[in-house]
Amino acid sequence: MTTRASSALTRLPRGLSRLGQCQLCRSWQSQPICAACLAAWRHPIRRCLRCAIDLPHDHPDTVCQACEDQSPEFDRAIVAVDYSGPWPGLLTRLKFQGATALAKPLAQLLAEAVQTRRGRTNLVIPVPLSRQRLRERGYNQAWLLTRQLGWQLGIPAQAGILERPQHTQRLMSLSAEDRLLQIQAAFQVSPHEQAAVRGRDIALVDDVMTTGATLNACARTLLEAGARSVSAWVVARTPAPGKNGSLQPTQETHRLT
Structure with a gap:
């Protein structure tokens, strides 16, 4: 120049x-x-109030059958969008390609969804990565989202409360049953942060929710450590099986390239 x-x-x-x-x-x-x-x-999208899976328009209840049969550990899940259309590509860039600037607008989407069902929340924390995964990636995308959410919603945000001492396979490549086996004992509350959990209403933040196994394991760990309640806040939720995943914009926009 x-x-x-x-x-x-x-x-x-x-x-x-x-x-x-x-x-x-x-x-x-x-x-x-x-x-x-x-x-x-x-x-x-009409969603289950417990796990945020999309519900058919003619579904008679506000909770899906799976949650009726076995309720998740977290008391509610709030998501911004379905994992379809442009969102998988954007989340992949955030998660694996260093596009950390995407955390702010994606957190904004989630914050707007949370405002409708926020409930009692006085601490937001990220789903943690194992040390090996953190070294590989260089950052935790869930913490980037959590930090933005805390700032946008005026709620304290903190990393390091929940730890992942066990390194697991990439869960996206596993079946639901194998995900559950991999993740059951993967998390712990840091020995130095026990007091930060007791009696708190905590929101767990992640980028994508598929089966909910990871969030369920995290919520169970926090509740066993004395948290009063745990909710799950996630940018994107994998649609229900059999749903048409093609997504079109709801209004005219600039042509995608």
């Missing part, structure tokens, strides 16, 4: 030099996902 061009860039209005492209429509703006795309790709 020439000296003249560099000088001109420094004289741009504040914030303009940080312009980038929306990760969905490729329009030029200051956020990694523009407001139009956030609105267009977020669909209202």
Whole structure:
């Protein structure tokens, strides 16, 4: 860059030099996902009040049959979107490709969902990674989301309360039964943070919920350590089996590239 061009860039209005492209429509703006795309790709979905799985429109109850048969350890799950459409790609970039700037708009989506059913919550914490996984990735995407949520909702956010001393296989490649076996004893409350858990109403934050095995194991660990209640806050929920996963925007947006 020439000296003249560099000088001109420094004289741009504040914030303009940080312009980038929306990760969905490729329009030029200051956020990694523009407001139009956030609105267009977020669909209202009727969900189970316990596990947040999508319910058929003609389902007679507010709780799915699986939760009626065996209630999860957490008292409620709140999710922003289904794991379909553009969301899997964005979450993959956040989780595996270092696109950490996506944590802010994705947390914003989740914060808006939480505001409708927040309930009593006085601490938000992330689902932890094992030390090996944290070294491989360099960051915990759940903590990036948790930190943003705490700031946006005005709730204390803290990492390090829940630990994952056991390293497990990547759960996304396992069956539901194998996930459960892998995760049952994978978590513990840090010996230094026992007092931080007792009597607290805690929200567990993660990026994706599939079977709920990980969140269930975390919730059980926190409740056994004395937490008063545990809820699950997740950006995306895998749709119910057999649901058409194709998702179209709800309004006209810039053409995707």
